[in-house]
């Protein structure tokens with residue numbers, strides 16, 4: 249089917265939208281791909297929807313290729329499964345919660361681990377059923393504190409989320425590797441430059457979780473990479489002028505301060521009220537507390553960090569005594585200094601919000617956000633301190649900031665800092681969700697065996713923006729062929745009937761040959777048509793114009809700008 253500009257539901261804009269700061273946002277709006285409905289909420293117009301669907305298709309093909317099966321969940325979900333894992337509370341203000349007419353609690357799904365675990369539990373019961381990998385491409389909802397950059401950080405967005413279910417750790421490692429390889433193929437196919445970095449800021453540490461970051465100056469993640477080896481790490485060390493609040497005494501050479509504005513008092517109070525038999529109110533201020541928790545029956549301790557400003561110190565012993573010992577324990581601040589891996593880290597507001605508050609302890613990592621006043625008296629906002637690299641086990645922070653020019657930890661090359669957009673994230677979750685729902689398979693020996701899970705996400709709608717960030721110039725978008733809204737943009741540049749007829753004929757032939765065509769058959773000037781074609785960013789522009797008198801048409805490469813005349817009679821052959 250030929251897409252005709254004369255009837256396409258499209259209005260391009262000459263001016264950047266007032267609220268747009270990054271190129272992808274400006275261009276996707278100007279080129280008529282998306283329109284803003286509310287903060288972080290966008291509609292997809294025909295051209296945008298095409299790009300989105302093409303990316304979805306790439307993702308779908310690669311997921312199917314590793315044997316994952318597509319299913320589809322509702323976005324509107326009951327509270328109960330999320331209560332069972334505490335995420336109803338822990339997700340904090342990022343969760344869209346709503347009530348139905350009977351007063352029942354519902355949410356709009358921010359991610360679906362609970363539902364997938366429950367569904368597998370409902371269908372499968374024997375070891376013979378496993379392993380299994382399931383996925384969906386679905387709309388997710390997160391009430392992001394700062395929706396940003398158009399569709400880059402939406403409050404409604406499209407994610408591919410998949411989940412693996414295995415009988416043992418080896419199986420999980422295999423499912424994880426399959427996903428990792430599939431993600432590499434996906435991001436290669438959509439034409440992105442990206443790095444894979446160990447993600448230590450989430451619920452897991454080390455190689456059990458990795459992020460895929462599309463290289464982009466406008467990204468919110470900072471990583472370092474070696475100039476010579478493939479080493480890359482998501483080590484964020486952003487110098488920030490904001491003043492630290494409430495210095496915390498410590499043995500470390502550097503002073504570490506609380507992150508201000510911790511938004512979790514209600515979350516914590518809810519959590520403590522749900523998990524202890526003591527009743528807390530927001531006035532019962534807790535200060536500098538890490539709450540250590542574990543699911544019933546699980547051996548995994550998890551840390552809940554709380555940095556709530558307040559004027560009253562909580563009596564830790566009293567608090568601890570009032571908690572169910574097997575379920576929740578509190579680590580007091582003094583323990584931080586004694587413990588090599590908790591020395592100076594606080595899990596900060598962003599990490600709390602992003603990751604739903606719970607953390608596994610990786611002894612090598614302080615998963616957290618801290619304000620560090622360095623020897624140079626400047627403040628650094630540091631995420632993911634690594635023991636041994638950033639501080640010694642006795643608690644001294646040596647180099648909280650990774651600077652460009654530092655030697656790469658693998659001894660090859662020097663580090664350079666760069667910024668990236670998180671486009672994918674793979675996790676070995678382990679048994680957290682299986683524990684919450686007693687997801688077991690009856691083993692060969694007749695005994696139940698607890699399933700171990702992985703979860704894997706691709707930001708499908710974010711990819712549209714990430715690709716646009718990497719692939720544009722000052723006049724418009726430049727799509728990689730695999731995801732472009734069409735293959736060839738045919739511009740009829742002239743009023744003569746012969747030009748129009750030839751343009752129509754070439755477009756029809758291309759279409760018949762399976763080439764996706766946008767045909768600019770409008771009665772506007774060639775200048776307007778060229779400007780629009782550049783803005784829209786189809787990889788090849790074919791100009792049918794005055795050259796026809798010499799029997800030629802012009803083929804323009806949108807990316808390089810190269811122009812070549814080809815014989816009109818050979819144009820279709822040239823392009824297929």
Ligand code: ATP
Nearest residue numbers: 400401402405407602670671672673705706707710
């Ligand atoms: P971020 O750090 O950017 O907030 P996240 O770590 O919270 O992302 P995950 O829970 O890992 O996100 O979700 C999987 C993927 O979904 C992410 O890698 C990202 O590509 C995408 N994603 C997450 N939040 C958004 C959003 N608000 N808008 C668009 N895509 C998103």
Ligand code: MG
Nearest residue numbers: 390601602603
């Ligand atoms: Mg997030």
Ligand code: MG
Nearest residue numbers: 459602670673
């Ligand atoms: Mg993230």
Ligand code: MG
Nearest residue numbers: 450670672673
């Ligand atoms: Mg993530």
